Amino acid sequence: VIEAGFPIASDGDFAAVQAVAAECREVTVAALCRTSEQDVRRAAEALRGAVHPRIHTFVATSDIHLEYKLRKTRAEVVEMTRQAVRLARTFAREVEFSAEDATRSDVDYLCEVFAAAVTEGATILNVPDTVGYTLPAEFSQLVRTVRERVVRDRDDVTISVHCHNDLGLAVANSLAAIEAGARQIECTVNGIGERAGNTSLEEVVMAMNVRGDRLPFETRIDTREIYSTSQAVSQIIGFGVQPNKAIVGRNAFAHEAGIHQHGVISNPLCYEIMTPEAVGVPANELVLGKHSGRHALALRYQELGYALTAAELDAAYHRFTEVADRKKRIYDQDLISLIVAPIAADGEQWTRSAAA
Structure with a gap:
């Protein structure tokens, strides 16, 4: 309707x-x-x-x-x-x-x-x-x-x-x-509406999807279209989605805490009750910050194509925590600098994997 x-x-x-x-x-x-x-x-x-x-x-x-x-x-x-x-x-x-x-x-x-x-x-x-x-x-x-x-x-x-x-x-x-x-x-997409807004369509749909044990009803909504629809509505009305908005916010599937990141890497269900793909978000995002742990840092280096030994990872992590205390956002170039800069200083040989 x-x-x-x-x-x-x-x-x-x-x-x-x-x-x-x-x-x-x-x-x-x-x-x-x-x-x-x-x-x-x-x-x-x-x-x-x-x-x-x-x-x-x-x-x-x-x-x-x-x-x-x-x-x-x-x-x-x-x-x-x-x-x-x-x-x-x-x-x-x-x-x-x-x-x-x-x-x-x-x-x-x-x-x-x-x-x-x-x-x-x-x-x-x-x-x-x-x-x-x-x-x-x-x-x-x-x-x-x-x-x-x-x-x-x-x-x-x-x-x-x-x-x-x-x-x-x-x-x-x-x-x-x-x-x-x-x-x-x-309900409305993104919960837009008079004053503080109306019931959020995406939240109701996914609550029914995730908690079918208590809400055993069908909506006939293709949940994979939720995120793109949210973004389209946001652009059309010129009203951004708050970062921590459930389901469709930028941070909805982002993890910075090291313990959480380790759990998500091992099995996303440790800290996610739905997959990002279920609502059309490409994948969960491990946000690297001062609370991140070695597991998340190692995964990001692998994604960037660098195969680090345990000792090399320890050294990079030490430098990473120092940078993360000073910078609110850590970029890929920062991570690369953490391992490339020491090469000039002590001649260490860092190995780039074939995936790069």
């Missing part, structure tokens, strides 16, 4: 939804709209060329939003929900309904609104943590409550969640929701 935009928001969003609908023929394409007739009709118009269209309509259900933003009563919001879903169903077989600010809504009222949406034909009920307020245990219970009170044993209604990362819990909340019965997770 690709949610392509909010057609009534701007001509650009309308055109974007049209373009995605025209190009992406094998996936469901959704358009977002509020619970007003004008919004729903505009979304339907943008989706006219979609093979698998979905209209996603939403309205707030928390008392603070009803009082200060919508200025509507609870009964009025229930009726707005009914009318919007009913109209959307005349344009699309799939209709998703979201209760904005669900995690700060009265649970009984939230379930009442969801039930009204289902009665009118909504097949996806989305539970948003709009302000990133909830905790995993709370969110899990909320999803479970919606499933038990509204969905019950119906297999034609899917629970979805949409989490924000204001407390850094978007992924944790989404995974808790999956365990509680949610079967759609709304």
